[in-house]
Amino acid sequence: MRDRINIIIYSLCLIASVISLIIRYLVISQPNDFIKDITSGLAFSGATFGIGGFWQLLSDYGWKSIKCKILYPNAKVYVSLSYLLNIKLAGEDRYLLIKGGKINQYQPVGGVYKNLSKSIDKDWEAESRTDRSNPLDLRFFTKAKYIPEIKKWFISGKEREFGVWREFQEELIESTILKGESFKHIDVEFLRTEEKMMSKENRFKDEKYHTIFYDIFKVILTPEQEREIKQLYDNNSFSDKYAFVEADEIYKECFNNSHTKIGQHTKLILNYKQ
Structure with missing residues (x-):
C-alpha cells in the first residue's frame, strides 16, 4: 500500500513539473521574473523528486515489479x-x-x-x-x-x-x-x-x-x-x-x-x- 501511495505522489510531482513548464513557456507569453522563478523552481523540484522516487523504486524492485502495482495490481x-x-x-x-x-x-x-x-x-x-x-x-x-x-x-x-x-x-x-x-x-x-x-x-x-x-x-x-x-x-x-x-x-x-x-x-x- 505504501509503495502505491509513493507511486501516486511521484506521478503527481512529474505532472506538476510538466504543468509548470507549460505555464512558463506556452501559457504566459511574457512572464515576469517572479513567474519565471516560481515555475522554473516548481518544474525542477517536481522533476527531481518524481524521477528520484521512481529511480529508487526501480532500484528496489525492478520495472516488472512496478508494472505489477500499476498495470494489473x-x-x-x-x-x-x-x-x-x-x-x-x-x-x-x-x-x-x-x-x-x-x-x-x-x-x-x-x-x-x-x-x-x-x-x-x-x-x-x-x-x-x-x-x-x-x-x-x-x-x-x-x-x-x-x-x-x-x-x-x-x-x-x-x-x-x-x-x-x-x-x-x-x-x-x-x-x-x-x-x-x-x-x-x-x-x-x-x-x-x-x-x-x-x-x-x-x-x-x-x-x-x-x-x-x-x-x-x-x-x-x-x-x-x-x-x-x-x-x-x-x-x-x-x-x-x-x-x-x-x-x-x-x-x-x-x-x-x-x-x-x-x-x-x-x-x-x-x-x-x-
Whole structure:
C-alpha cells in the first residue's frame, strides 16, 4: 500500500513539473521574473523528486515489479519459491539429475522452500497451494500488487527455510541413490537467484500469471563424495531414479536419443540466461 501511495505522489510531482513548464513557456507569453522563478523552481523540484522516487523504486524492485502495482495490481498470480542444486560429475561435462515425482521428466535435485513464521495469508492475501503432507511449502496464489514485496522478502532470506539439505537428503539419500555414510553433510556455493516474473500462464483456475524464484546452488563435493558419484556413474549412468546428462542435452531438454524429457527449468543450473 505504501509503495502505491509513493507511486501516486511521484506521478503527481512529474505532472506538476510538466504543468509548470507549460505555464512558463506556452501559457504566459511574457512572464515576469517572479513567474519565471516560481515555475522554473516548481518544474525542477517536481522533476527531481518524481524521477528520484521512481529511480529508487526501480532500484528496489525492478520495472516488472512496478508494472505489477500499476498495470494489473489485482491479477491472480501463482508464486513458487524454490532452490535447485548443480551437482556435476568431477572431470566431466555431466550433471546428476533425478526423476521427477509428479511429472515424467528428469530434473535437478531441489524443491520448494518452507515457510517458517511469515504470515503470508495476512500480509499478501495468499491462498496456499500445497500438498496436505507439505502445508508449509512456499507456493501459493496472491495478487500481483504483492509481487514486489514478495521478491524483496525472498531475497532477504528472513522467516523462511534457508538451507538445501532437506531436499538433498530426501531425493538422493532416502531414495538410496547415494549412500548416507559419505553424505552426512554437504557444502554448497550460492551462485545466483533466477526469476521468472509475471509470465502468462493459466494452469490453475482464474490464474493469469506465474512468478517463480529459484536460488541456484553448486554442491561442493569432498574427494570421498566425488568418488561415490563417479562410482554411481560407472555402475549405471541412467536409471529409473536418476541420470547423468550433458549440458547440450539439458539445453535440448531431452536425452536418451531424444526419448526422455529433461525439465525446462534444468537449464537454470547452468550459466543460462532467460
